[in-house]
Amino acid sequence: GSSLLTGPEGLMAKERENLKRLKCLRRYRQRYGVEALLHRQLKERRMLATDGAAQQAHTTRSSQRCLAFVDDVRCSNQSLPMTRHCLTHICQDTNQTLFKPCQGSEEMPCNKPVPVSLSEDPCCPLHLRLPPQMYVPEQVLAVPEELEAAPTDLYLSAAELQPTESLPLEFSD
Numbered sequence: 241g242s243s244l245l246t247g248p249e250g251l252m253a254k255e256r257e258n259l260k261r262l263k264c265l266r267r268y269r270q271r272y273g274v275e276a277l278l279h280r281q282l283k284e285r286r287m288l289a290t291d292g293a294a295q296q297a298h299t300t301r302s303s304q305r306c307l308a309f310v311d312d313v314r315c316s317n318q319s320l321p322m323t324r325h326c327l328t329h330i331c332q333d334t335n336q337t338l339f340k341p342c343q344g345s346e347e348m349p350c351n352k353p354v355p356v357s358l359s360e361d362p363c364c365p366l367h368l369r370l371p372p373q374m375y376v377p378e379q380v381l382a383v384p385e386e387l388e389a390a391p392t393d394l395y396l397s398a399a400e401l402q403p404t405e406s407l408p409l410e411f412s413d
Contacts, residue, residue: 308332327353342367 251259271279306315308329317326325332330339331353342364344350354362363369 270276304319304324306317306319306326306329307324308315308326315326315329317328319326320330323330323333323336325336330336331341331351338356339353340356340362342350342352342354343361344363344367348367350364350367352364352366354364356362
């Protein structure tokens, strides 16, 4: 913009007004003086607060272990996000509603945690009950020997199918 002012011919009144507006728009949202200083201090405080919180959350998150005890020994697995138990022991948490223990079968009970789905009794892949087979293959029908030995004189050969003379085609309206 400053190079326009140094030209030998100068600027017309309309061009000077447009240049003035352009310069005003360039610094429209910039802060000056005390306002700029306070804004920079606020940004620094926010950065320190969020960096500290993120770092603290990262260290506590990485050190969280499952609270379940197996044979008087604490589980060493990492807990699931937003919980205090690992995937193996999540059903011990009475407040969670995302997992239910697999009911298993009569012969083999199972308490493996399974995500709750649309079914009333969720099961692990080992105890999943498959729906009955919907497709039943058809029985192959026996073909009588009379049809198998069809006469071959009913079929025309390739030579018989081709026309021997070319006839003009007539089209009617």
